[in-house]
Structure formats: structure tokens, C-alpha cells
Amino acid sequence: MRSFLYVISALSVVALGVWAYQENYRTQEAMREVRALHGQIGAAHERLQMLRAEWAYLNRPDRLRDLAELNFERLRLLPLMPDAFGKVGQIAYPAPALLPITNPVEVASDNAPEAADDDPEEAVQ
């Protein structure tokens, strides 16, 4: 019984050692990854900052106004003036969507044999 306990404890020490060894290396790996990610985040931040600055620069009001004036022929953009406001009642309701056709009507000429006579009056009868 005693020797069995010795074996068990020795085995568990070995197992714990293996586990600690693996944890150690996993931690180091995770830390390396964190460092790499921090680096990436930093680079992304810098890029984002640059893009945001560029976006703000390209959208600066002076430039947009000049572009709107240059492209007036095409876009017909005007400054927002009080007469641009309307009432909800002035907007037409959207046209209702057409329902799918569930009972198609056979058209007389559909797949019909060539009519002998093209007289419309006879076709009506």
C-alpha cells in the first residue's frame, strides 16, 4: 500500500512537472503573440489615424464646395437652403409592388395553330 502511494506521488510529480513545462511554453508563446498583436494594433492605429486625417482633409468644406461648383453641370448640387424642406404629404406613396401572377390566363394565340384567316372580327367571335 505504501509503495503504491509512493509511486502515485512520484507519477503525479512527474505529471505536474510536464504540465508546468507546457504551461510555461504556452505562456511564452501567448506573450510573444500579444507583443506581435500590440505591434500590429499600433501599426493599424497609425494607419487609421492617417486615413482619418486624409478623409477629413478630402472632405474639408472648402474642397467639397469647390468640387460641387466644378461639377455643377453634372450634379446640380446647391447649398442647403430653407426651400429644401418639404412636407411628408408632398411625397408620393411608393407604388405598390405588383403581385405575382397566380392564375395565368391562356391567351387564345398561345400555342394555337396558325389561324386560317387573320380577320380580327372572326377572332372575337
Added chain:
Amino acid sequence: MIRTPLRPLARILKARDRGENPDRIEAENRRLRHERMQDRARQRAEGRLLVMAGVFLLAFGAIGLRMGVLASTVPEEPTAQARGNPIIGQRADILDRRGRILATNLQTHSLYAQPPQMVDPQKAATDLAAIFPELEAEELLEDFTGPRRFLWIRREISPEQMQAVHDIGDPGLMFGPREMRLYPNGAVAAHVLGGASYGREGVSSAEVIGVAGVEKYFDDRLRDPANEGAPLRLSLDLSVQAASERVLQGGMMLMNAKGASSVLMDVSTGEVVSMVSLPDFDPNDRPRGPAEGDQGDSPLFNRAVQGVYELGSVFKIFTVAQALDLGLVEPDTVIDTSGPLYWGRFSIRNYRDYGDELTTREVIVKSSNIGTARIAQEIGAERQRDFLDRLGFLEPAPAEMVEAPTGAPLLPDNWSEISTMTISYGHGLSLSPLHLAAGYASLVNGGTRVTPTLLRRDRPQQGARVVSEEVSARARAMLRGVVTDGTASFGGVAGYRVGGKTGTANKPRPQGGYFEDKTIATFATVFPADDPRYVLIVTLDEPQIEALGETRRTAGWTAVPVAAEMIRRAAPLLDMRPDVASPRPAGVTLTSN
């Protein structure tokens, strides 16, 4: 194990034969056995003690070694913790009220030279001068061949320039990372933002510090890493600001003015939605202040905050509102306006003759100096001063700009009766347009004090009461009357029910007295007059136009049309819907049942 018998038979028989006591043999053997047992026990105990000592030695040794290692190595931050965002070390951005960028940072490079490491200073100097047109090859060569070991060449260079310098290929030319403050909108809101420059500079980084405006006022907050780069949100609206600048620029040119300013303020929160001062500058390339001459004519001068002017008749509404609040007059009380009004050696005249009697309302609508002065006489100096103090007119307007304290009002040394009378119509007391905006906002918003702010707020200010709510409503009705049938008839904007008061003040001469042909034209407006949301102050410096065969310098002909156009442009951008009595919608027949 072989146990030795205590009474070995051979020895006992022998001892019996000799007549000895065999028990002694047994005692002797027992003693020996005990000795052996004792020895074994001692040995084992000693062994255990040794092991224990070894364990302790190892443990203390390990601890001692670790302590030695810790004591002798360079301290290092633990890296295994999950840290916060380690990247934010920059100056925070400045945003407008809707989150659009007003100021941000850009990563660029600086260029410096270490002449001792240069291979070919001649070539480097000529090539650098070719890349940067503002550099002189001779001067560079002198620097490169002189005794200097280090010199800055450019503080900020673009990536293209950096590549070109790389292509020179001289090992003595080096780059350092450099953060640069960028104002992407150029001159828009230049006076509010101010500008930034470099503080202490190193090769690997440089301090960006604010030099004026909001940038300087909030320098500590913008640079504080504890805020993790949280942006500073201003009350300005970029599109309104840009539209206001455009309109004011056009108006200034049309009216031949040499300067102009405008302040648009929310009446309940005190937020400054736009603040323009013309001429302006580009904060990306902030010019130096003028070494001599009038600071007030420099583009750096913020007319809306720093410029204190005698603003003229726009002041009358304060006098009348106070008189209404004190119960001295009612809107239809008749005031004697026969003139001129003499007080000592001074005389007060009206701009035009409006007859001998006007009601209080007409005094405002027609802008009668004499009428206002008579009302002020009834109020008295003490009460007038106290009222203006409650409006915040006796100290600099508390805007969050470093220039704000320089806009201190100019008060009369001796607040005599004649001062009271001239102040009542806006002479003898100089204020900035920002003061006036805050004063109008306090007057029309229901009568509670508003202090101007440049920061985003989301709730109305709960200021001290200045006038009663009823007086506020009456003042608004009078201001509306000025536009509908008074001096500001060009100020109407369909759907926004503009109310306002014009003011034209002759500029004081530096030697004393007033210029005849130089005026400050001001239009202070509130819109919509019945449910006020914004106050707009437009000031033109020395406007002058030819209209109907006359040279016009009054606000009614100059500042008012500019302000009206500004409201027409700004109000839709502020999500204000014009309230036009619309004609009957087409295609709908109204019936009753």
C-alpha cells in the same frame, strides 16, 4: 536478520558449570542489543537532520540567490499582464459637435544631418537644395563643412521628400519620426483652434504644444496620457462654421469692410456653434504676430473675442428690458424724444428725427438715442451697472480660449449720469461680440444668465435670473418689430421669424473724439423670435456701400443683409425647418363632415 539469543545455551551451561549467575549473561546481551538499537536510531535521526538541513539550505540558498538576482538586475515591467492600450501616446484630437475632425496628428519624419558622418557634403548640399527650394546650397555647405556636429534641416518632410533624400544616399543625413499637428480644414475655425508648434525637440520625438486658442487652453488635457487620447469635443459645427465664413467673407467684400466677425450661439446651452473672425489665417502655417502696428488688424487677432468695440444701438434693448423689468415703463408708455437732449456740454441726437414722442416699443424699433437715454436716466447709474454686471458685461467673456482674458471690456472710469445715458445706447462701454451674444442669449432665452462655452454641452444652463420671463418675451417681440417694421427691414428670412437690433457706432479716434466716416456696424439677431434657439451677432468693421445714390455705413444697409444671408445658410444646417404658412397642398380637397 539474525537475532542473537539473549541466553545462548552454550554460554549458560558453561557458566552454570563454573557456578556463575547465568542472568548476568542475559543482562549483558540485553545491554549490547540496546546499544545497537540506540546507535541505529541515532544514525537515522542524524540522517534526517542532515536532509532537513539540506532542504533548508537549498531553500534559503534559492531565496538568497533570487534576491541577489533581483537586486543586481535592471528593473523591468511585468509583461505577462494584460495591459491597456499601449499605443495612445499622442496629443488628443479635437472634434466638432458632430464628431468631425478639426485637429488631428499625422506621423511624418524630420530630417537632420550629422556632418562628421557625411561622405560628400558638396553633393548633399546641392541635392538637398534641389529637393527643398527654400534651402540655399551655399548655406547648407557651410554648415556641413563647419564645426557643427548636428543640425536640423527640416522639421517635417513628406514621404516623397523622404524618398528623394534617401536617394541622395548620404549616411550623414538622418530621419527621425515626428508627430505633426494637422488642421485638415485649413482656415476654417482658425481663431478658435489657434495652432500648435514644437516644444522640446529630440531626434526620436518632439513635444507638440498648443500656442493659441483652444489648443493652448486645453494643452494639459490634450497631452495627458491618462485620458487615453479621448478627443476634445467642441461646440462648433464644422459645416455651419464653413458656411458662416463663406457668407461673411462675401459680405465683407461686398460691403467693402476691412474686417468682420460673427458669433452664433445656442441661447439655452450657451454653446458657440460658429465663431468667425475675418481676416483669418491657416493654423497649419500660423503666421507670426505683427511686430509693430495695430494688433487689431493682424489676421491672428480674434475680433469676436479679443476685439472690444463700442457696439452702438444694439445695447438699447438691455436698457429697455431693464426698465420693463423694474416696472418703469410698459411697451406702450410714451417717451419724450424731442431733441437734441442736452446734458452739460454734451448733446444727444437721434440719427433721424422721429418726432417728439415715441412709445417704448417704437424707441427700440426706430432706434431712438434720446428715448433710450431718458429711460436710462430713470434707471440710474447704480442699477444700470448692477444689471450689466449680472449679464457678465463687466468682466472678460469666459470662453475656453487662452485669448479670452484679453477681451476685457472697457468701462468708464467714473460711472456718472452722462455715462449711464451714453451706455444706454451703446457708447462709452466697449464689449466684444462674444459678450453681446451671451447678453442677448441671456435676455431672450426666458431671462436666465448664459455664459458662453466652446465645449459640447447637452443640457441647458441653469443660470441666475436676469429678467423675468415676461420681460424676455416682450423684448423678443420688440426685436421682432425691428425686423418687421424698423431699421432692420433687410433682415427678414422667410420662415425663421428673425428678430434683432441694429447698431452703428462711429469708431473712436486714437486722439479722442470719433471718426465721421468709420463705423462699426453690428446686427444682433435672435431666431426664431417667438421660440428662440440661436443668437447671431454679425459685426462689420468700416463697411461702406453705395446704395440709392448715397454712401451707406449704417448696420441696416450693411450688417443686416449679411446676417440674413447667414441665417438663410446656417439655419437649415442646424436642422431648423422654416415655418412657412404653406399654401393648400395640391391635389387635396379639404372637406368637413
